[in-house]
Amino acid sequence: MVEISLLGSVGPAQSDELVHFTSRGREPGPGATPDVRAMTASQRLDSILGSETLRTFAPYGVARACACFSESPANHLAHLIVDRQFEPWGIVATRDGLLAAGGGAVAYVPDEVYNQLRAAGLEHWAVRTGAGSTWMHEREWRVPAPDGTAGMQLYSLRAVLVGDRDWRPSPVRTGLSMHMDQGTLCEGCPDPFCEEMTDLPRLWLQSEIWVWDPVTRQVELYPPGALR
Template sequence: MAKLELGVVGPAQSDDLYHFTGRNGSRPTWVPEDIQRMTPQERLECILKEERLRAFAPFGTTRACVCFSESPPDHLEHLISMGRFSPWGVVSGRAGLLGLGGGAVAYVPDDVFDRFKARGLEHWAVRTGSDSAWMHEREWRLPLTKDAVRISSVRAILVGDPNWRPSPVETGEWIDRSTGEPAPGPDGSPRVEQVKGLPRLWRESAIWVWDAGSGAVVKHPPGALC
């Protein structure tokens, strides 16, 4: 894939795009109830375990999208402190999202939104007005023709608790408990079991911990919080 030339990025912009797993407010009724009932931590845990981002149609659209918020450091503090978003999720970059066919949405009046919709492009626009006040989110979307996108890596994982860890998952490796030695695989012996460990994305990604006191993220390199 050719390298994308993004041009100049000013201080009001950011190369960090946050897919928050916790947003306070209503959700589309077509999002499964079991997902709606999850905590932000549980949704993040599912992403790390499954290594995929699930897509749903945002309000006013029928096209499934994975949604992100563009946030420089000060704006991230604003989004979290105003209570609309929780500090849990994954962080991507603009080049990666653009390379997959994603991009920033347009914030437009109702009559312009109707023109987007008439051309089947309403997933690229958000209405403005008293009943749709979301310009502060600075939303980006990745439209999909399926219900999820696989992720092999992320820029960072955002968490709101430095002591939180995702639940262990099966690693595909096996061990003989009686000797502590690796085993080639299950052989029917009760002594041989599959090794469990932290999800790969957690082990291989930077972990950004939200510090409510300072209103900033503390950035840890990959492996530091394993």
């Protein structure tokens, strides 16, 4: 666990870890682009890890683009995946990390309060609780996207959540080349036997991997670099 310095100790109903699910078991919000809509949950995760960027879109009823996370202690994580049909693919951040990025927990408020926040341009910090709005189970946190940016740059992650132990992200270019005959690095070498090396994405290798087990309704935890 990561020690929380900004909010103090958390209780059993809270979590130090917050999950961005790449699919919540429903259509993406209206701000999502066609290419994102066409992807599966695992393909979206693959794109996030390869680009080291979490693309941001406006949630339902909100003007400002945000990155959305769910606060999910172990039992609630199982509830979201099993009972609420969230797909077990995504990235895991920490409270401190999201707070440092300008994020925070949303407020679940009556329509009257939500409308006041909307009038002030702050509706991205709230979810209404009136008729037809039943989203409190998401326990949502949001990080508003900085103006003029297309997403949230990811420098580190607490973990990566996957639904298949055998899944691996697509290899990425390393910027290094290897002389295939000699097994040595090429430095400015025009030799046709020099080939650029690839590896699994940095965020995959440097993060814990959480593998969802549908039988036990828990995640199996693997240390960074264990699943190559």
